[in-house]
Amino acid sequence: MKQSIWVRLWRWTIISFVAAYLLVPLYAMFDFSTKSFGLGDKGRNFRAWKMITEQTDLWPAITRSVITAAIVMALIIFLIVPTAIWVHLKLPALRRPFELLCLLPLAIPAIVIVVGIAPLYRWISINISESPITLAGVYSMLILPYTYRSLSAALDAVDIHTLSEAATTLGASISRVIFGIIMPTIKTGIINGSFIAIALVLGEYTISNILNFKTFQVVIAQIGRNSGTVAVAVSLASLLFVILLLLIIPTKKRQGTVLDVDIA
Amino acid sequence: MTQLQYKGTGSANGGTGSRYWKDKTGYLGVLPFLLFSGVFLLYPTWNVVSGAFKDNYGKFSTATLSEVFNSSIARHAFANSLEISVKTAIFGAILGSLFAWAMSMGKPGGVFYKISVALSSVLAQFGGVMLTFAFLATFGFNGFVSTLAVKYLPNSFLAESAWLYGKTGLTVLYTFFQIPLMVLVFLPTLENLKPQWREASDALGGKAYEYWLRIGIPVLTPSFVGGALLLFVNSFSAYATAATLISLSDFLTPLEIATALTSETGGSNPAEAKVLSLFMVIVVVIAMALYALMRKRVSKWEQER
Numbered sequence: 276m277k278q279s280i281w282v283r284l285w286r287w288t289i290i291s292f293v294a295a296y297l298l299v300p301l302y303a304m305f306d307f308s309t310k311s312f313g314l315g316d317k318g319r320n321f322r323a324w325k326m327i328t329e330q331t332d333l334w335p336a337i338t339r340s341v342i343t344a345a346i347v348m349a350l351i352i353f354l355i356v357p358t359a360i361w362v363h364l365k366l367p368a369l370r371r372p373f374e375l376l377c378l379l380p381l382a383i384p385a386i387v388i389v390v391g392i393a394p395l396y397r398w399i400s401i402n403i404s405e406s407p408i409t410l411a412g413v414y415s416m417l418i419l420p421y422t423y424r425s426l427s428a429a430l431d432a433v434d435i436h437t438l439s440e441a442a443t444t445l446g447a448s449i450s451r452v453i454f455g456i457i458m459p460t461i462k463t464g465i466i467n468g469s470f471i472a473i474a475l476v477l478g479e480y481t482i483s484n485i486l487n488f489k490t491f492q493v494v495i496a497q498i499g500r501n502s503g504t505v506a507v508a509v510s511l512a513s514l515l516f517v518i519l520l521l522l523i524i525p526t527k528k529r530q531g532t533v534l535d536v537d538i539a
Numbered sequence: 540m541t542q543l544q545y546k547g548t549g550s551a552n553g554g555t556g557s558r559y560w561k562d563k564t565g566y567l568g569v570l571p572f573l574l575f576s577g578v579f580l581l582y583p584t585w586n587v588v589s590g591a592f593k594d595n596y597g598k599f600s601t602a603t604l605s606e607v608f609n610s611s612i613a614r615h616a617f618a619n620s621l622e623i624s625v626k627t628a629i630f631g632a633i634l635g636s637l638f639a640w641a642m643s644m645g646k647p648g649g650v651f652y653k654i655s656v657a658l659s660s661v662l663a664q665f666g667g668v669m670l671t672f673a674f675l676a677t678f679g680f681n682g683f684v685s686t687l688a689v690k691y692l693p694n695s696f697l698a699e700s701a702w703l704y705g706k707t708g709l710t711v712l713y714t715f716f717q718i719p720l721m722v723l724v725f726l727p728t729l730e731n732l733k734p735q736w737r738e739a740s741d742a743l744g745g746k747a748y749e750y751w752l753r754i755g756i757p758v759l760t761p762s763f764v765g766g767a768l769l770l771f772v773n774s775f776s777a778y779a780t781a782a783t784l785i786s787l788s789d790f791l792t793p794l795e796i797a798t799a800l801t802s803e804t805g806g807s808n809p810a811e812a813k814v815l816s817l818f819m820v821i822v823v824v825i826a827m828a829l830y831a832l833m834r835k836r837v838s839k840w841e842q843e844r
Contacts, residue, residue, distance in 0.1 A: 278644070286641045293638045293718060297662060300673040300715065303683035307676035358572035365565045373569070376576060382824045383584060384776030386793045387816040390800055391583025393809070416580040480667045480779035485797055496668045496783050507676050510669035518661055
């Protein structure tokens, strides 16, 4: 299609404005994190970046966040996915209620879930222990709408009834059918769902901050109170890391999920 | 545990065939998930909804409810929350849909398109602590833009960073993640506009503005409104960005909830937190219901693909 000069002009105006809106703050982070410190320092330097390694709170926080993400993934693979398959396969009557349950977190802001879970969380941390498991439990519910979307799209694309009947006829047990046969066929859906889960867990602040759990984001905020430049450097580093991670995952699949996600 | 459950039901699989599928023991399979979501999702929801009608000693009472409803602080925070959410939803929806249009006019699958999609998916999630730092580094004291402004535009509002810590600042910050989210939501609908429609309109002598007025905009409206509603919810529920930027604890409803829940100075007031939460949920549920309605109209177009 031939584009008139006005259409092109308008198009580039929009692109430059939005690009400036989104990219200037990112550049500013780089600029700010390489600023000189105090008087003895001149010009640009990477002192703030080097100081990242000296943040003693940071590495435990990253470990904690990664462990939480791992637990969330385990919950997805061993609890949410098998249940979704089970409902699709054997309980068609429950499909609608199950979907509603999975979409419920969309209507409940994270801050509200905190209010609801706070008494239980306190009870668990006093009587049992303060482990990331409670946090992971809450997170796995928060991401449920997204996980459900990518799973149900994947399950609809495959004829799982035929697969499971064939496998059962050949003598496979039901756990074999679910874990050995259906799960590998909807691998992409599971990976997509898990990717969103990881992104969400690593970026989550609301719940962990209020429940006093020092995750990655909480510690970044804490660092920011002492040294703005270091906090900016850490933020930019982790953002670059996420972008890198995205580039590694094949474009086509990812695009599908991202576009899927918000159509809840 | 889950696995055991499946083995348990699996062994009941004596007779194969359709009779088994109707067996009630199948319902046992969802039990672990039900228990789990009961603890981490249904219990908190119930706790908030029922708690809004109780006082801090667990007795039924609507005192807190009416107290919060009539409190000027709570009303002010709620108004702020609504105002910021509506504004950023509108700005984000307009800028995001325009950008999505600009993307769709380019080469499909080209470098610009690919980078835009990848960046949008990252930046749509970029709310919270890190976003606050990005904007502090831009417009805050000694920030990139404010340093430039001090040098070249010393009288403009950019030279001072006070505006950043209020409604204007929050609106600007929230719009940052609203734009990419709108791009992701709006792009699929935009790509569903068939080139044939444009060709038909052109062939019948329609002008460009007529095409947009009679075909483009009517087809895109449900998706646009739906996207805007989603952005509204996204901004209305946001807590982290505001919490790290603004030190006033009663500025927005989410901040007020956090204060009521954790306040160390005034003593916490869980009943108040629950009432405020209930109000939030009501607003979000209304917005999501409207969103679902819009989605239905959007999928009508998508099915005809």
